[in-house]
Amino acid sequence: MESRFFIAPEQLEAFEAAARSGSFSAAARSLGKAQSTVSGLISNLEIDTGLQLFDRAGREPKLTAQGRALLQDVRALLNSYSRFEAKSRSLNAGLEESITLAIDESAINLQQLALSLAPFYQRYATVSLHLLHASGDSASKMVREGTADIGIVLSRGDYPEDFDFRGVGSCxxxxxxxxxxxxxxxxxxxxxxxxxxxxxxxxxxxxxxxxxxxxxxxxxxxxxxxxxxxxxxxxxxxxxxxxxxxxxxxxxxxxxxxxxxxxxxxxxPYGTDLIWSRRKALGPAGQSLIDEISAVLASAQAEPA
Structure with missing residues:
Protein backbone atom coordinates (compact mmCIF):
# COMPACT_ATOMS: atom_id res chain seq x y z
CA MET A 1 0.00 0.00 0.00
CA GLU A 2 1.33 3.42 -0.93
CA SER A 3 2.34 5.44 2.12
CA ARG A 4 0.90 8.88 2.69
CA PHE A 5 2.33 11.84 4.55
CA PHE A 6 0.78 14.95 6.01
CA ILE A 7 2.24 18.32 5.08
CA ALA A 8 1.30 21.21 7.37
CA PRO A 9 0.65 24.64 5.81
CA GLU A 10 3.28 26.10 8.16
CA GLN A 11 5.93 23.90 6.53
CA LEU A 12 4.99 25.14 3.07
CA GLU A 13 4.95 28.77 4.26
CA ALA A 14 8.46 28.40 5.71
CA PHE A 15 9.76 26.78 2.51
CA GLU A 16 8.23 29.45 0.25
CA ALA A 17 9.44 32.31 2.46
CA ALA A 18 12.99 30.93 2.53
CA ALA A 19 13.02 30.42 -1.23
CA ARG A 20 11.69 33.94 -1.82
CA SER A 21 13.95 35.77 0.68
CA GLY A 22 17.11 33.72 0.14
CA SER A 23 17.79 32.87 3.80
CA PHE A 24 16.19 31.21 6.79
CA SER A 25 16.75 34.31 8.95
CA ALA A 26 14.98 36.61 6.47
CA ALA A 27 12.16 34.07 6.15
CA ALA A 28 11.81 34.01 9.93
CA ARG A 29 11.53 37.81 10.06
CA SER A 30 8.89 37.91 7.34
CA LEU A 31 6.82 35.22 9.09
CA GLY A 32 7.31 36.61 12.60
CA LYS A 33 8.89 33.36 13.81
CA ALA A 34 12.21 32.33 15.33
CA GLN A 35 14.88 31.23 12.87
CA SER A 36 15.12 27.87 14.61
CA THR A 37 11.38 27.36 14.07
CA VAL A 38 11.65 28.08 10.35
CA SER A 39 14.69 25.84 10.00
CA GLY A 40 12.87 23.03 11.84
CA LEU A 41 9.75 23.37 9.66
CA ILE A 42 11.84 23.11 6.49
CA SER A 43 13.83 20.16 7.83
CA ASN A 44 10.60 18.34 8.72
CA LEU A 45 9.25 19.05 5.22
CA GLU A 46 12.38 17.50 3.74
CA ILE A 47 11.99 14.45 5.98
CA ASP A 48 8.28 14.09 5.15
CA THR A 49 8.84 14.37 1.40
CA GLY A 50 12.13 12.47 1.33
CA LEU A 51 13.64 15.31 -0.74
CA GLN A 52 16.50 17.71 -0.14
CA LEU A 53 14.97 21.10 -0.88
CA PHE A 54 17.92 23.34 0.09
CA ASP A 55 21.68 22.98 -0.30
CA ARG A 56 23.13 24.22 2.98
CA ALA A 57 26.82 23.93 2.02
CA GLY A 58 27.30 27.65 1.50
CA ARG A 59 26.75 30.67 3.74
CA GLU A 60 23.11 30.90 2.71
CA PRO A 61 20.86 27.97 1.74
CA LYS A 62 20.28 27.52 -1.98
CA LEU A 63 17.31 25.82 -3.58
CA THR A 64 18.16 22.45 -5.05
CA ALA A 65 16.77 21.27 -8.38
CA GLN A 66 14.13 19.35 -6.44
CA GLY A 67 13.25 22.47 -4.43
CA ARG A 68 12.89 24.53 -7.60
CA ALA A 69 10.68 21.84 -9.12
CA LEU A 70 8.27 22.04 -6.16
CA LEU A 71 8.24 25.81 -5.61
CA GLN A 72 5.41 26.72 -8.02
CA ASP A 73 3.23 23.90 -6.69
CA VAL A 74 3.85 25.06 -3.13
CA ARG A 75 2.83 28.60 -4.03
CA ALA A 76 -0.34 27.29 -5.71
CA LEU A 77 -1.18 25.28 -2.56
CA LEU A 78 -0.63 28.30 -0.33
CA ASN A 79 -2.92 30.39 -2.54
CA SER A 80 -5.57 27.67 -2.26
CA TYR A 81 -5.22 27.65 1.53
CA SER A 82 -5.64 31.44 1.59
CA ARG A 83 -8.78 31.30 -0.56
CA PHE A 84 -10.19 28.49 1.59
CA GLU A 85 -9.62 30.46 4.79
CA ALA A 86 -11.08 33.65 3.30
CA LYS A 87 -14.18 31.87 2.02
CA SER A 88 -14.68 30.05 5.33
CA ARG A 89 -14.58 33.37 7.21
CA SER A 90 -16.99 34.90 4.69
CA LEU A 91 -19.49 32.06 4.96
CA ASN A 92 -19.37 32.21 8.75
CA ALA A 93 -20.12 35.92 8.49
CA GLY A 94 -23.22 35.25 6.35
CA LEU A 95 -21.61 36.30 3.05
CA GLU A 96 -23.06 34.73 -0.09
CA GLU A 97 -20.99 32.12 -1.91
CA SER A 98 -22.21 33.38 -5.30
CA ILE A 99 -24.51 35.98 -6.88
CA THR A 100 -26.21 35.71 -10.26
CA LEU A 101 -26.85 38.95 -12.15
CA ALA A 102 -29.20 38.93 -15.17
CA ILE A 103 -28.44 41.84 -17.52
CA ASP A 104 -30.58 43.37 -20.24
CA GLU A 105 -28.01 45.22 -22.36
CA SER A 106 -30.72 47.62 -23.50
CA ALA A 107 -30.93 48.97 -19.94
CA ILE A 108 -27.29 49.66 -19.11
CA ASN A 109 -24.03 50.71 -20.67
CA LEU A 110 -21.75 47.70 -20.10
CA GLN A 111 -18.74 49.96 -19.54
CA GLN A 112 -20.59 51.58 -16.65
CA LEU A 113 -21.47 48.14 -15.31
CA ALA A 114 -17.79 47.16 -15.43
CA LEU A 115 -16.91 50.27 -13.39
CA SER A 116 -19.28 49.12 -10.64
CA LEU A 117 -17.97 45.54 -10.64
CA ALA A 118 -14.33 46.52 -10.07
CA PRO A 119 -14.81 47.86 -6.51
CA PHE A 120 -17.22 44.99 -5.78
CA TYR A 121 -14.48 42.49 -6.63
CA GLN A 122 -11.98 44.32 -4.44
CA ARG A 123 -14.36 44.09 -1.49
CA TYR A 124 -15.83 40.63 -2.08
CA ALA A 125 -13.13 38.66 -3.87
CA THR A 126 -14.43 35.35 -2.45
CA VAL A 127 -17.92 35.78 -3.93
CA SER A 128 -18.40 34.13 -7.32
CA LEU A 129 -20.34 36.38 -9.70
CA HIS A 130 -22.39 34.88 -12.56
CA LEU A 131 -23.26 37.40 -15.29
CA LEU A 132 -26.08 36.29 -17.59
CA HIS A 133 -27.30 37.82 -20.86
CA ALA A 134 -31.04 38.46 -20.50
CA SER A 135 -32.74 40.27 -23.39
CA GLY A 136 -36.38 41.31 -23.34
CA ASP A 137 -38.32 40.18 -20.27
CA SER A 138 -36.07 37.23 -19.45
CA ALA A 139 -34.22 39.04 -16.62
CA SER A 140 -37.50 39.52 -14.74
CA LYS A 141 -38.36 35.89 -15.38
CA MET A 142 -35.00 34.71 -14.04
CA VAL A 143 -35.47 36.72 -10.83
CA ARG A 144 -39.05 35.48 -10.46
CA GLU A 145 -37.97 31.84 -10.89
CA GLY A 146 -34.96 32.21 -8.59
CA THR A 147 -32.31 31.52 -11.25
CA ALA A 148 -30.99 35.09 -10.85
CA ASP A 149 -30.57 37.10 -7.66
CA ILE A 150 -30.60 40.57 -9.25
CA GLY A 151 -31.81 41.81 -12.61
CA ILE A 152 -30.91 44.95 -14.56
CA VAL A 153 -33.96 45.81 -16.67
CA LEU A 154 -35.85 48.54 -18.46
CA SER A 155 -38.42 49.99 -16.09
CA ARG A 156 -41.96 48.68 -16.06
CA GLY A 157 -44.95 49.52 -13.89
CA ASP A 158 -46.23 46.03 -13.12
CA TYR A 159 -43.58 44.16 -11.16
CA PRO A 160 -44.88 41.18 -9.16
CA GLU A 161 -45.87 42.00 -5.57
CA ASP A 162 -42.93 40.04 -4.17
CA PHE A 163 -40.39 42.08 -6.15
CA ASP A 164 -38.29 44.91 -4.80
CA PHE A 165 -36.81 47.39 -7.23
CA ARG A 166 -34.68 50.50 -7.34
CA GLY A 167 -34.70 53.04 -10.15
CA VAL A 168 -31.06 53.75 -10.91
CA GLY A 169 -31.00 55.73 -14.14
CA SER A 170 -32.44 56.18 -17.56
CA CYS A 171 -31.63 55.52 -21.19
CA PRO A 269 -36.86 57.58 -22.84
CA TYR A 270 -36.86 54.51 -20.57
CA GLY A 271 -35.90 54.11 -16.94
CA THR A 272 -33.36 51.55 -15.73
CA ASP A 273 -34.25 49.45 -12.67
CA LEU A 274 -32.49 46.95 -10.47
CA ILE A 275 -34.90 44.21 -9.37
CA TRP A 276 -34.72 41.38 -6.84
CA SER A 277 -37.18 39.07 -5.10
CA ARG A 278 -38.24 39.43 -1.48
CA ARG A 279 -38.57 35.65 -1.31
CA LYS A 280 -34.79 35.26 -1.61
CA ALA A 281 -33.12 37.64 0.81
CA LEU A 282 -29.93 39.27 -0.44
CA GLY A 283 -26.85 39.04 1.74
CA PRO A 284 -24.26 41.76 2.30
CA ALA A 285 -22.55 41.16 -1.06
CA GLY A 286 -25.83 41.38 -2.98
CA GLN A 287 -26.83 44.58 -1.21
CA SER A 288 -23.37 46.02 -1.85
CA LEU A 289 -23.60 45.13 -5.55
CA ILE A 290 -26.90 47.02 -5.82
CA ASP A 291 -25.32 50.03 -4.11
CA GLU A 292 -22.22 49.95 -6.35
CA ILE A 293 -24.25 49.79 -9.57
CA SER A 294 -26.61 52.51 -8.31
CA ALA A 295 -23.73 54.83 -7.45
CA VAL A 296 -22.01 54.43 -10.83
CA LEU A 297 -25.22 54.97 -12.81
CA ALA A 298 -26.21 57.97 -10.68
CA SER A 299 -22.78 59.50 -11.33
CA ALA A 300 -23.16 58.86 -15.07
CA GLN A 301 -26.58 60.52 -15.10
CA ALA A 302 -25.11 63.60 -13.41
CA GLU A 303 -22.43 64.04 -16.08
CA PRO A 304 -23.21 66.28 -19.05
CA ALA A 305 -24.22 64.38 -22.18
Missing part, protein backbone atom coordinates in the same frame (compact mmCIF):
# COMPACT_ATOMS: atom_id res chain seq x y z
CA UNK A 172 -33.05 56.76 -24.46
CA UNK A 173 -33.84 54.90 -27.66
CA UNK A 174 -33.23 56.36 -31.12
CA UNK A 175 -34.62 55.24 -34.45
CA UNK A 176 -31.71 54.31 -36.72
CA UNK A 177 -30.74 52.58 -39.93
CA UNK A 178 -27.47 51.97 -41.71
CA UNK A 179 -26.21 54.79 -43.92
CA UNK A 180 -26.73 52.54 -46.95
CA UNK A 181 -30.40 51.98 -46.11
CA UNK A 182 -32.90 53.71 -48.44
CA UNK A 183 -34.58 55.55 -45.55
CA UNK A 184 -31.24 57.08 -44.48
CA UNK A 185 -31.46 59.31 -47.57
CA UNK A 186 -34.93 60.70 -46.74
CA UNK A 187 -35.44 64.16 -45.22
CA UNK A 188 -38.41 62.85 -43.23
CA UNK A 189 -39.45 59.27 -42.48
CA UNK A 190 -43.13 58.44 -42.08
CA UNK A 191 -44.75 55.48 -40.35
CA UNK A 192 -45.60 54.14 -43.82
CA UNK A 193 -41.91 54.23 -44.74
CA UNK A 194 -41.15 52.11 -41.68
CA UNK A 195 -43.96 49.74 -42.59
CA UNK A 196 -42.38 49.14 -45.99
CA UNK A 197 -39.02 48.01 -44.60
CA UNK A 198 -37.64 45.27 -42.35
CA UNK A 199 -37.77 45.95 -38.60
CA UNK A 200 -35.03 44.44 -36.39
CA UNK A 201 -35.92 43.75 -32.77
CA UNK A 202 -34.05 42.42 -29.74
CA UNK A 203 -35.81 39.54 -28.03
CA UNK A 204 -34.94 36.33 -26.22
CA UNK A 205 -35.83 33.01 -27.84
CA UNK A 206 -38.64 32.24 -25.37
CA UNK A 207 -40.52 35.38 -26.43
CA UNK A 208 -40.18 35.08 -30.19
CA UNK A 209 -43.34 33.07 -30.67
CA UNK A 210 -45.46 35.11 -28.30
CA UNK A 211 -44.66 38.76 -29.05
CA UNK A 212 -47.58 40.94 -30.15
CA UNK A 213 -47.73 42.14 -33.71
CA UNK A 214 -45.85 45.38 -34.30
CA UNK A 215 -47.97 47.79 -36.32
CA UNK A 216 -44.89 49.71 -37.55
CA UNK A 217 -43.94 46.87 -39.88
CA UNK A 218 -45.24 43.49 -40.94
CA UNK A 219 -41.68 42.28 -41.60
CA UNK A 220 -39.77 41.67 -38.36
CA UNK A 221 -36.59 39.79 -37.50
CA UNK A 222 -35.87 38.93 -33.85
CA UNK A 223 -32.31 38.74 -32.52
CA UNK A 224 -30.87 38.00 -29.09
CA UNK A 225 -27.41 39.46 -29.64
CA UNK A 226 -26.73 43.19 -29.94
CA UNK A 227 -23.47 42.31 -31.68
CA UNK A 228 -25.27 40.62 -34.58
CA UNK A 229 -28.08 43.20 -34.35
CA UNK A 230 -25.71 46.11 -35.00
CA UNK A 231 -23.86 44.18 -37.71
CA UNK A 232 -27.11 43.83 -39.66
CA UNK A 233 -27.98 47.49 -39.15
CA UNK A 234 -24.58 48.77 -40.26
CA UNK A 235 -24.83 46.53 -43.34
CA UNK A 236 -27.98 48.45 -44.33
CA UNK A 237 -30.38 45.61 -43.53
CA UNK A 238 -33.43 46.87 -41.63
CA UNK A 239 -34.18 49.65 -39.17
CA UNK A 240 -34.50 49.57 -35.37
CA UNK A 241 -35.03 51.45 -32.13
CA UNK A 242 -31.63 51.22 -30.41
CA UNK A 243 -30.46 52.39 -26.95
CA UNK A 244 -28.29 55.46 -27.34
CA UNK A 245 -25.41 53.91 -25.35
CA UNK A 246 -25.25 51.12 -27.95
CA UNK A 247 -25.90 53.33 -30.98
CA UNK A 248 -23.46 56.12 -30.07
CA UNK A 249 -20.15 54.56 -31.24
CA UNK A 250 -21.76 53.52 -34.53
CA UNK A 251 -23.21 57.02 -34.99
CA UNK A 252 -19.79 58.53 -34.30
CA UNK A 253 -18.21 56.13 -36.79
CA UNK A 254 -20.78 57.16 -39.40
CA UNK A 255 -22.04 53.64 -40.06
CA UNK A 256 -25.64 54.32 -38.95
CA UNK A 257 -27.88 57.38 -39.00
CA UNK A 258 -30.74 58.62 -36.85
CA UNK A 259 -33.88 58.65 -38.98
CA UNK A 260 -35.79 61.95 -38.91
CA UNK A 261 -39.45 61.06 -38.37
CA UNK A 262 -42.62 63.12 -38.51
CA UNK A 263 -44.10 61.33 -35.46
CA UNK A 264 -41.29 60.97 -32.87
CA UNK A 265 -39.20 64.14 -32.62
CA UNK A 266 -37.07 63.26 -29.55
CA UNK A 267 -35.33 60.06 -28.38
CA UNK A 268 -37.76 57.78 -26.57
Missing amino acids: SFVLVAGVQHPMAQLESVSSQDLHNHLHLRISNSAEMGSLPENDLSDRIWYLESYSLFMSLLTAGLGWAFVPMHIARPHLQAGSIRVLPTDFQLTPY
Whole structure:
Protein backbone atom coordinates (compact mmCIF):
# COMPACT_ATOMS: atom_id res chain seq x y z
CA MET A 1 0.00 0.00 0.00
CA GLU A 2 1.33 3.42 -0.93
CA SER A 3 2.34 5.44 2.12
CA ARG A 4 0.90 8.88 2.69
CA PHE A 5 2.33 11.84 4.55
CA PHE A 6 0.78 14.95 6.01
CA ILE A 7 2.24 18.32 5.08
CA ALA A 8 1.30 21.21 7.37
CA PRO A 9 0.65 24.64 5.81
CA GLU A 10 3.28 26.10 8.16
CA GLN A 11 5.93 23.90 6.53
CA LEU A 12 4.99 25.14 3.07
CA GLU A 13 4.95 28.77 4.26
CA ALA A 14 8.46 28.40 5.71
CA PHE A 15 9.76 26.78 2.51
CA GLU A 16 8.23 29.45 0.25
CA ALA A 17 9.44 32.31 2.46
CA ALA A 18 12.99 30.93 2.53
CA ALA A 19 13.02 30.42 -1.23
CA ARG A 20 11.69 33.94 -1.82
CA SER A 21 13.95 35.77 0.68
CA GLY A 22 17.11 33.72 0.14
CA SER A 23 17.79 32.87 3.80
CA PHE A 24 16.19 31.21 6.79
CA SER A 25 16.75 34.31 8.95
CA ALA A 26 14.98 36.61 6.47
CA ALA A 27 12.16 34.07 6.15
CA ALA A 28 11.81 34.01 9.93
CA ARG A 29 11.53 37.81 10.06
CA SER A 30 8.89 37.91 7.34
CA LEU A 31 6.82 35.22 9.09
CA GLY A 32 7.31 36.61 12.60
CA LYS A 33 8.89 33.36 13.81
CA ALA A 34 12.21 32.33 15.33
CA GLN A 35 14.88 31.23 12.87
CA SER A 36 15.12 27.87 14.61
CA THR A 37 11.38 27.36 14.07
CA VAL A 38 11.65 28.08 10.35
CA SER A 39 14.69 25.84 10.00
CA GLY A 40 12.87 23.03 11.84
CA LEU A 41 9.75 23.37 9.66
CA ILE A 42 11.84 23.11 6.49
CA SER A 43 13.83 20.16 7.83
CA ASN A 44 10.60 18.34 8.72
CA LEU A 45 9.25 19.05 5.22
CA GLU A 46 12.38 17.50 3.74
CA ILE A 47 11.99 14.45 5.98
CA ASP A 48 8.28 14.09 5.15
CA THR A 49 8.84 14.37 1.40
CA GLY A 50 12.13 12.47 1.33
CA LEU A 51 13.64 15.31 -0.74
CA GLN A 52 16.50 17.71 -0.14
CA LEU A 53 14.97 21.10 -0.88
CA PHE A 54 17.92 23.34 0.09
CA ASP A 55 21.68 22.98 -0.30
CA ARG A 56 23.13 24.22 2.98
CA ALA A 57 26.82 23.93 2.02
CA GLY A 58 27.30 27.65 1.50
CA ARG A 59 26.75 30.67 3.74
CA GLU A 60 23.11 30.90 2.71
CA PRO A 61 20.86 27.97 1.74
CA LYS A 62 20.28 27.52 -1.98
CA LEU A 63 17.31 25.82 -3.58
CA THR A 64 18.16 22.45 -5.05
CA ALA A 65 16.77 21.27 -8.38
CA GLN A 66 14.13 19.35 -6.44
CA GLY A 67 13.25 22.47 -4.43
CA ARG A 68 12.89 24.53 -7.60
CA ALA A 69 10.68 21.84 -9.12
CA LEU A 70 8.27 22.04 -6.16
CA LEU A 71 8.24 25.81 -5.61
CA GLN A 72 5.41 26.72 -8.02
CA ASP A 73 3.23 23.90 -6.69
CA VAL A 74 3.85 25.06 -3.13
CA ARG A 75 2.83 28.60 -4.03
CA ALA A 76 -0.34 27.29 -5.71
CA LEU A 77 -1.18 25.28 -2.56
CA LEU A 78 -0.63 28.30 -0.33
CA ASN A 79 -2.92 30.39 -2.54
CA SER A 80 -5.57 27.67 -2.26
CA TYR A 81 -5.22 27.65 1.53
CA SER A 82 -5.64 31.44 1.59
CA ARG A 83 -8.78 31.30 -0.56
CA PHE A 84 -10.19 28.49 1.59
CA GLU A 85 -9.62 30.46 4.79
CA ALA A 86 -11.08 33.65 3.30
CA LYS A 87 -14.18 31.87 2.02
CA SER A 88 -14.68 30.05 5.33
CA ARG A 89 -14.58 33.37 7.21
CA SER A 90 -16.99 34.90 4.69
CA LEU A 91 -19.49 32.06 4.96
CA ASN A 92 -19.37 32.21 8.75
CA ALA A 93 -20.12 35.92 8.49
CA GLY A 94 -23.22 35.25 6.35
CA LEU A 95 -21.61 36.30 3.05
CA GLU A 96 -23.06 34.73 -0.09
CA GLU A 97 -20.99 32.12 -1.91
CA SER A 98 -22.21 33.38 -5.30
CA ILE A 99 -24.51 35.98 -6.88
CA THR A 100 -26.21 35.71 -10.26
CA LEU A 101 -26.85 38.95 -12.15
CA ALA A 102 -29.20 38.93 -15.17
CA ILE A 103 -28.44 41.84 -17.52
CA ASP A 104 -30.58 43.37 -20.24
CA GLU A 105 -28.01 45.22 -22.36
CA SER A 106 -30.72 47.62 -23.50
CA ALA A 107 -30.93 48.97 -19.94
CA ILE A 108 -27.29 49.66 -19.11
CA ASN A 109 -24.03 50.71 -20.67
CA LEU A 110 -21.75 47.70 -20.10
CA GLN A 111 -18.74 49.96 -19.54
CA GLN A 112 -20.59 51.58 -16.65
CA LEU A 113 -21.47 48.14 -15.31
CA ALA A 114 -17.79 47.16 -15.43
CA LEU A 115 -16.91 50.27 -13.39
CA SER A 116 -19.28 49.12 -10.64
CA LEU A 117 -17.97 45.54 -10.64
CA ALA A 118 -14.33 46.52 -10.07
CA PRO A 119 -14.81 47.86 -6.51
CA PHE A 120 -17.22 44.99 -5.78
CA TYR A 121 -14.48 42.49 -6.63
CA GLN A 122 -11.98 44.32 -4.44
CA ARG A 123 -14.36 44.09 -1.49
CA TYR A 124 -15.83 40.63 -2.08
CA ALA A 125 -13.13 38.66 -3.87
CA THR A 126 -14.43 35.35 -2.45
CA VAL A 127 -17.92 35.78 -3.93
CA SER A 128 -18.40 34.13 -7.32
CA LEU A 129 -20.34 36.38 -9.70
CA HIS A 130 -22.39 34.88 -12.56
CA LEU A 131 -23.26 37.40 -15.29
CA LEU A 132 -26.08 36.29 -17.59
CA HIS A 133 -27.30 37.82 -20.86
CA ALA A 134 -31.04 38.46 -20.50
CA SER A 135 -32.74 40.27 -23.39
CA GLY A 136 -36.38 41.31 -23.34
CA ASP A 137 -38.32 40.18 -20.27
CA SER A 138 -36.07 37.23 -19.45
CA ALA A 139 -34.22 39.04 -16.62
CA SER A 140 -37.50 39.52 -14.74
CA LYS A 141 -38.36 35.89 -15.38
CA MET A 142 -35.00 34.71 -14.04
CA VAL A 143 -35.47 36.72 -10.83
CA ARG A 144 -39.05 35.48 -10.46
CA GLU A 145 -37.97 31.84 -10.89
CA GLY A 146 -34.96 32.21 -8.59
CA THR A 147 -32.31 31.52 -11.25
CA ALA A 148 -30.99 35.09 -10.85
CA ASP A 149 -30.57 37.10 -7.66
CA ILE A 150 -30.60 40.57 -9.25
CA GLY A 151 -31.81 41.81 -12.61
CA ILE A 152 -30.91 44.95 -14.56
CA VAL A 153 -33.96 45.81 -16.67
CA LEU A 154 -35.85 48.54 -18.46
CA SER A 155 -38.42 49.99 -16.09
CA ARG A 156 -41.96 48.68 -16.06
CA GLY A 157 -44.95 49.52 -13.89
CA ASP A 158 -46.23 46.03 -13.12
CA TYR A 159 -43.58 44.16 -11.16
CA PRO A 160 -44.88 41.18 -9.16
CA GLU A 161 -45.87 42.00 -5.57
CA ASP A 162 -42.93 40.04 -4.17
CA PHE A 163 -40.39 42.08 -6.15
CA ASP A 164 -38.29 44.91 -4.80
CA PHE A 165 -36.81 47.39 -7.23
CA ARG A 166 -34.68 50.50 -7.34
CA GLY A 167 -34.70 53.04 -10.15
CA VAL A 168 -31.06 53.75 -10.91
CA GLY A 169 -31.00 55.73 -14.14
CA SER A 170 -32.44 56.18 -17.56
CA CYS A 171 -31.63 55.52 -21.19
CA SER A 172 -33.05 56.76 -24.46
CA PHE A 173 -33.84 54.90 -27.66
CA VAL A 174 -33.23 56.36 -31.12
CA LEU A 175 -34.62 55.24 -34.45
CA VAL A 176 -31.71 54.31 -36.72
CA ALA A 177 -30.74 52.58 -39.93
CA GLY A 178 -27.47 51.97 -41.71
CA VAL A 179 -26.21 54.79 -43.92
CA GLN A 180 -26.73 52.54 -46.95
CA HIS A 181 -30.40 51.98 -46.11
CA PRO A 182 -32.90 53.71 -48.44
CA MET A 183 -34.58 55.55 -45.55
CA ALA A 184 -31.24 57.08 -44.48
CA GLN A 185 -31.46 59.31 -47.57
CA LEU A 186 -34.93 60.70 -46.74
CA GLU A 187 -35.44 64.16 -45.22
CA SER A 188 -38.41 62.85 -43.23
CA VAL A 189 -39.45 59.27 -42.48
CA SER A 190 -43.13 58.44 -42.08
CA SER A 191 -44.75 55.48 -40.35
CA GLN A 192 -45.60 54.14 -43.82
CA ASP A 193 -41.91 54.23 -44.74
CA LEU A 194 -41.15 52.11 -41.68
CA HIS A 195 -43.96 49.74 -42.59
CA ASN A 196 -42.38 49.14 -45.99
CA HIS A 197 -39.02 48.01 -44.60
CA LEU A 198 -37.64 45.27 -42.35
CA HIS A 199 -37.77 45.95 -38.60
CA LEU A 200 -35.03 44.44 -36.39
CA ARG A 201 -35.92 43.75 -32.77
CA ILE A 202 -34.05 42.42 -29.74
CA SER A 203 -35.81 39.54 -28.03
CA ASN A 204 -34.94 36.33 -26.22
CA SER A 205 -35.83 33.01 -27.84
CA ALA A 206 -38.64 32.24 -25.37
CA GLU A 207 -40.52 35.38 -26.43
CA MET A 208 -40.18 35.08 -30.19
CA GLY A 209 -43.34 33.07 -30.67
CA SER A 210 -45.46 35.11 -28.30
CA LEU A 211 -44.66 38.76 -29.05
CA PRO A 212 -47.58 40.94 -30.15
CA GLU A 213 -47.73 42.14 -33.71
CA ASN A 214 -45.85 45.38 -34.30
CA ASP A 215 -47.97 47.79 -36.32
CA LEU A 216 -44.89 49.71 -37.55
CA SER A 217 -43.94 46.87 -39.88
CA ASP A 218 -45.24 43.49 -40.94
CA ARG A 219 -41.68 42.28 -41.60
CA ILE A 220 -39.77 41.67 -38.36
CA TRP A 221 -36.59 39.79 -37.50
CA TYR A 222 -35.87 38.93 -33.85
CA LEU A 223 -32.31 38.74 -32.52
CA GLU A 224 -30.87 38.00 -29.09
CA SER A 225 -27.41 39.46 -29.64
CA TYR A 226 -26.73 43.19 -29.94
CA SER A 227 -23.47 42.31 -31.68
CA LEU A 228 -25.27 40.62 -34.58
CA PHE A 229 -28.08 43.20 -34.35
CA MET A 230 -25.71 46.11 -35.00
CA SER A 231 -23.86 44.18 -37.71
CA LEU A 232 -27.11 43.83 -39.66
CA LEU A 233 -27.98 47.49 -39.15
CA THR A 234 -24.58 48.77 -40.26
CA ALA A 235 -24.83 46.53 -43.34
CA GLY A 236 -27.98 48.45 -44.33
CA LEU A 237 -30.38 45.61 -43.53
CA GLY A 238 -33.43 46.87 -41.63
CA TRP A 239 -34.18 49.65 -39.17
CA ALA A 240 -34.50 49.57 -35.37
CA PHE A 241 -35.03 51.45 -32.13
CA VAL A 242 -31.63 51.22 -30.41
CA PRO A 243 -30.46 52.39 -26.95
CA MET A 244 -28.29 55.46 -27.34
CA HIS A 245 -25.41 53.91 -25.35
CA ILE A 246 -25.25 51.12 -27.95
CA ALA A 247 -25.90 53.33 -30.98
CA ARG A 248 -23.46 56.12 -30.07
CA PRO A 249 -20.15 54.56 -31.24
CA HIS A 250 -21.76 53.52 -34.53
CA LEU A 251 -23.21 57.02 -34.99
CA GLN A 252 -19.79 58.53 -34.30
CA ALA A 253 -18.21 56.13 -36.79
CA GLY A 254 -20.78 57.16 -39.40
CA SER A 255 -22.04 53.64 -40.06
CA ILE A 256 -25.64 54.32 -38.95
CA ARG A 257 -27.88 57.38 -39.00
CA VAL A 258 -30.74 58.62 -36.85
CA LEU A 259 -33.88 58.65 -38.98
CA PRO A 260 -35.79 61.95 -38.91
CA THR A 261 -39.45 61.06 -38.37
CA ASP A 262 -42.62 63.12 -38.51
CA PHE A 263 -44.10 61.33 -35.46
CA GLN A 264 -41.29 60.97 -32.87
CA LEU A 265 -39.20 64.14 -32.62
CA THR A 266 -37.07 63.26 -29.55
CA PRO A 267 -35.33 60.06 -28.38
CA TYR A 268 -37.76 57.78 -26.57
CA PRO A 269 -36.86 57.58 -22.84
CA TYR A 270 -36.86 54.51 -20.57
CA GLY A 271 -35.90 54.11 -16.94
CA THR A 272 -33.36 51.55 -15.73
CA ASP A 273 -34.25 49.45 -12.67
CA LEU A 274 -32.49 46.95 -10.47
CA ILE A 275 -34.90 44.21 -9.37
CA TRP A 276 -34.72 41.38 -6.84
CA SER A 277 -37.18 39.07 -5.10
CA ARG A 278 -38.24 39.43 -1.48
CA ARG A 279 -38.57 35.65 -1.31
CA LYS A 280 -34.79 35.26 -1.61
CA ALA A 281 -33.12 37.64 0.81
CA LEU A 282 -29.93 39.27 -0.44
CA GLY A 283 -26.85 39.04 1.74
CA PRO A 284 -24.26 41.76 2.30
CA ALA A 285 -22.55 41.16 -1.06
CA GLY A 286 -25.83 41.38 -2.98
CA GLN A 287 -26.83 44.58 -1.21
CA SER A 288 -23.37 46.02 -1.85
CA LEU A 289 -23.60 45.13 -5.55
CA ILE A 290 -26.90 47.02 -5.82
CA ASP A 291 -25.32 50.03 -4.11
CA GLU A 292 -22.22 49.95 -6.35
CA ILE A 293 -24.25 49.79 -9.57
CA SER A 294 -26.61 52.51 -8.31
CA ALA A 295 -23.73 54.83 -7.45
CA VAL A 296 -22.01 54.43 -10.83
CA LEU A 297 -25.22 54.97 -12.81
CA ALA A 298 -26.21 57.97 -10.68
CA SER A 299 -22.78 59.50 -11.33
CA ALA A 300 -23.16 58.86 -15.07
CA GLN A 301 -26.58 60.52 -15.10
CA ALA A 302 -25.11 63.60 -13.41
CA GLU A 303 -22.43 64.04 -16.08
CA PRO A 304 -23.21 66.28 -19.05
CA ALA A 305 -24.22 64.38 -22.18
